[in-house]
Amino acid sequence: MKFSANLGFLWADRPLPDAIRAAHAAGFDAVECHWPYAVPADAVKAALDETGLPLLGLNTVRGNPGENGLSALPGRAADARAAVDQAIAYADATGCGAIHVMAGFAEGPEAHAAFLDTLRHARAQAPDTITLLIEPLNRHDAPGYFLKTTDQAAAILSELDLPGIKLMFDCYHVGRTEGDITTRLKALLPIVGHVQFASLPDRGAPDHGEVHYPYVFDAIAAMGWDRPLGAEYKPGGPTEDTLGWLRR
Template sequence: MKFSANLGFLWTDRSLPDAIRTAKAAGFDAVECHWPYETPPEQVKAALEETGLPMLGLNTVRGNPGENGLCALPGRQPEARAAIDQAIDYATAIGAGAIHVMAGFADGPEAEAAFLENLRYARRNCPAGIDLLIEPLNRHDAPGYFLRTTDQAAAILKQLDMPGIKLMFDCYHVGRTEGDVVTRLKALAQVIGHIQFASVPSRGAPDQGELDYRFVFAKIAEMGWSQPLGAEYKPGGATDDSLGWLRSLR
């Protein structure tokens, strides 16, 4: 099993290039991030080349303070498309494999129409080698977020019917909202582009909580999944002190 360090939560006390180097030294096989835009892309690219780690993905920006994405917000198309363009440019510059298109807090048919339109724009303008990802967020952490369940996300993907737009399946979010994580993984295997994990319900390291990741990871392996799984958890202290799972669960 391979693992990716999500540097939005891990080693946040370091610059992004230094966090990439630290992830390599800790034994991770890849990295991913949230919003790298304050770091010059050439510095990130240099760290990736130095370590040999792939950058699996990054997010579009959240928007104004208190927002959580722009792409499902009716009437905000210029800002949403600027965020998409920014993410495409940065991902291209560093060789990232995917962009998480953040929907934002919205509801109803107008929000769905805006999200579909912005995803079509993103796919038309995104290089073929970069996937676009959509991710349901749980109602406890992100009440009012447009994408709430994997069924809703799958319906969006079916409406789009475009190659290169996939589901980001976060075991933590699914565990908090839907449960039955392994069954959902198997049912959605054909549309999943990336898998993330954290303990349920605390979002801590995966060797705690109610979800048995030894079992989950074994089932993911049985599915034939070979890409690195994204460790997107909150370490609750020094990241290095939270990495016992990396040895015991690998």
């Protein structure tokens, strides 16, 4: 298996270029992040070039406090498009392969229409080298988030019927909301663009909790998935102290 370090959580106490270097030293095959925009893109690109690690993904901005994304918010189309354009520019400058288009807290037909409109804009603006990702968030951590389940996400992708827009399958979020992680992933695999993981229910390292990740990783490998899996967990201390699972 190959693994990607999500630097939104891992080595979050370091400047992003130094976190990239730390991930490389620890043996990760790639990196990803949340909101890198305060760091000049050329500094991130230099660290990526130095280490040889690809940047797999980043998120569109959350917006104002409490919004957690803009793309599904009725009446915020201009802001949502600006967030998408910002993400595309940063991804293009760093060679990043994917953008998670964050939906935000909203519900109802107007939110659904706003989300589709934003995604159509994003696909029209982004080069073919950038995959767009949508991700359901679990109801415990993000109550009221627009995108709630993998079924909802799959229906949206079917309605859009556009190339290069995929599902971000986060084993943590799916496990908290739907369960049956490996069965769900196998059924959805044709529309999955990236896979992430963390322990349940505390979102820690994948070496404890309700899910036995050695089994999950073996099952994913048996599905033929050969791209890096995203370690998006909260270390709760020095990241190096939580990497026993990676060494094993």
